[in-house]
Amino acid sequence: MRLVAEAFAKVNLSLVVLGRRTDGFHELDTVFQAVGLADRLSFEESDGLALSVDDPSIPAGAENLVLRAARALAEEAGVKARAAITLEKRIPAGGGLGGGSSDAAVTLLALSALWEIDVSLERLARIGAALGSDVPFFLHGGTAHGLGRGERIEPLPDLPPRGVVLVMPPFPVATPDVFRQLGAPVRDTAATEVPRDGAVPDRNDLEPAAEALFPALRGIREALGAAGATQARLSGSGSTVFGLFPDLSGAAEAARRLEGLPTGAVVRVVPTLTREECRVRSGPRRAE
Numbered sequence: 001m002r003l004v005a006e007a008f009a010k011v012n013l014s015l016v017v018l019g020r021r022t023d024g025f026h027e028l029d030t031v032f033q034a035v036g037l038a039d040r041l042s043f044e045e046s047d048g049l050a051l052s053v054d055d056p057s058i059p060a061g062a063e064n065l066v067l068r069a070a071r072a073l074a075e076e077a078g079v080k081a082r083a084a085i086t087l088e089k090r091i092p093a094g095g096g097l098g099g100g101s102s103d104a105a106v107t108l109l110a111l112s113a114l115w116e117i118d119v120s121l122e123r124l125a126r127i128g129a130a131l132g133s134d135v136p137f138f139l140h141g142g143t144a145h146g147l148g149r150g151e152r153i154e155p156l157p158d159l160p161p162r163g164v165v166l167v168m169p170p171f172p173v174a175t176p177d178v179f180r181q182l183g184a185p186v187r188d189t190a191a192t193e194v195p196r197d198g199a200v201p202d203r204n205d206l207e208p209a210a211e212a213l214f215p216a217l218r219g220i221r222e223a224l225g226a227a228g229a230t231q232a233r234l235s236g237s238g239s240t241v242f243g244l245f246p247d248l249s250g251a252a253e254a255a256r257r258l259e260g261l262p263t264g265a266v267v268r269v270v271p272t273l274t275r276e277e278c279r280v281r282s283g284p285r286r287a288e
């Protein structure tokens, strides 16, 4: 049997850093939004565990989150990790779009099906959280609040569909470098300032730190604003900068205006995805 699934990307509509924790992570309050750019994975029964990746810049060894997810699931379920996995990368690594975490989440879902093991979503989220702070979001999809390290997910209602312009610079950003540059958090751990009424603050506390390390990011953000984005922000720790537009045609029009930018960045126009769209696309299907 061969199963296929899509691993979609996310942007952070807002990202508030509440404080530094004793475990070296930061306490966050973030709003994740799934978007229609996706890696493709396939999973086939096999004697051992192997991963092949079409992008030579992505490590395909034991440190790859797909293989780490497969091993962690096998251990949790007490089965042998047996699968031949292929990964077609469309989400750039180091882009702040959660590609590796999304691949890991899809791997947990697909291998649970391939190995016919009954693991609840809560258990998968626990395994996922140990692999990366963003993994539980990708088991959820749509729009969601991320608390704690970002791994504690609270559902939010789906946003009305929007067009999104993703501007993906030709350089990756290492998340720990940006948190280090951030230094002392902007505020204390008291979460009271963050609205709980569904209003999403237009803010990413990692943006000034990332822009200090990579000054080109600021020019991209300003260009997206000038092209009419209702919101133009860094996604996560970057390097992707995204612009929100009321619809896809507005986003496409803005993307044409950005083509002249001398950044070497790849510009993509994608829709936001609802929770149901994510469930359908990342749930594994049998390949013919």
Ligand code: C5P
Residues within 6 Å of the ligand: 024, 025, 026, 027, 028, 131, 132, 133, 134, 148, 149, 150, 175, 176, 179
């Ligand atoms: O959890 P994840 O592997 O995505 O985190 C990558 C790095 O980003 C961590 O090692 C840490 O340096 C930083 N990070 C953080 N606080 C978070 C999430 C990530 O400091 N909430």
